[in-house]
Amino acid sequence: MQALPFAFLAIVFYLGAGSWQGLALLRRVPQRPLLVRGIGLLAVISHAVVVFASLGDLDTLNLDISASASLISWLVALLLLAVSFAKPVLSAAAGLFPLAAVTILLVVGLPASGHREGLTPGIAVHILTSILAFSLFAIAAMQAMLLAGQNRALRHHHTRGIVQSLPPLTTMERLLFELIWAGMLLLTASLASGMIFLDNIFAQHLVHKTVLSIAAWIIFALLLAGHHILGWRGAKAVRWTLGGCALLLLAYFGSKFALEVVLNRP
Structure with a gap:
């Protein structure tokens, strides 16, 4: 996959932001919402490259299980960051960001099904x-x-x-x-x-x-x-x-x- 470097960056950023938020929940480190949002945004941007590379052409999408999981986890992370500016939902990043990293591993590690959906x-x-x-x-x-x-x-x-x-x-x-x-x-x-x-x-x-x-x-x-x-x-x-x-x-x-x-x- 040509987007492999972006996949690696997204995984590192997701795990970094999620780990900090998890430690902040346990009061091991101070709350740093700007830091979590900033690193999370870098993860979402890198993840977007992986998502669009795995989906393929917009008129015939690859929606197999790994590509779908990656797409959904990207939207979850994007929505979480957007909503966090208005609502106190950023704590959920402690669990959702690492899950997004796992879906990136799946889409990189599993072969595509070859089936494409007409849109x-x-x-x-x-x-x-x-x-x-x-x-x-x-x-x-x-x-x-x-x-x-x-x-x-x-x-x-x-x-x-x-x-x-x-x-x-x-x-x-x-x-x-x-x-x-x-x-x-x-x-x-x-x-x-x-x-x-x-x-x-x-x-x-x-x-x-x-x-x-x-x-x-x-x-x-x-x-x-x-x-x-x-x-x-x-x-x-x-x-x-x-x-x-x-x-x-x-x-x-x-x-x-x-x-x-x-x-x-x-």
Whole structure:
């Protein structure tokens, strides 16, 4: 791959920024949001070269499992940096940046499937809304895990370490539901565009992805309704969020793994 030097740089930058943020959460080093954003931005720029090299031509994209994972992790990192200027989400970089580095290793180390997707405007809308929804829910999943750690520490009266590094519990919960609302809007758009622009969204090679995505949509809808009507929060909100995100992970990467790796089909 011609983008190999950029892949190496992106991995180093992601691990550097993620490690600093992780150590800052544990209060081993001081909080340096400008440093994390700066190194993270260098990682995202380097990663962009890898992404576009792996995708190929815009009219026929390579969307195999490794290229898709790299694309999504790049969007997650890009969204995380952008949102961090308005919302306190930068703590999620401690987990999400190293994951992005892993996806770069995959796209560099695994051979491309050779299958390329023809891209019409309608299909492009469906793909874009799908990966943006997944990216937002990935950030929400990391936010939920941080919230779970914060809840557990407070229940055991541990007021040092991660509790001192994170925003107040109410702010963390509010941010989690804001991410879920944004992700739900995009997931709804993804499902709607799939029904409109795909020939048969319940075709044999799509049915598992469709069913799991709809199940995730229902879980998130019930969570938002439960939060608004019944005041669901805390551990219950975390469990429902992680459950919905797990279904989306299976919907996208589980189906790709089964088709491309197990069945050896594009």
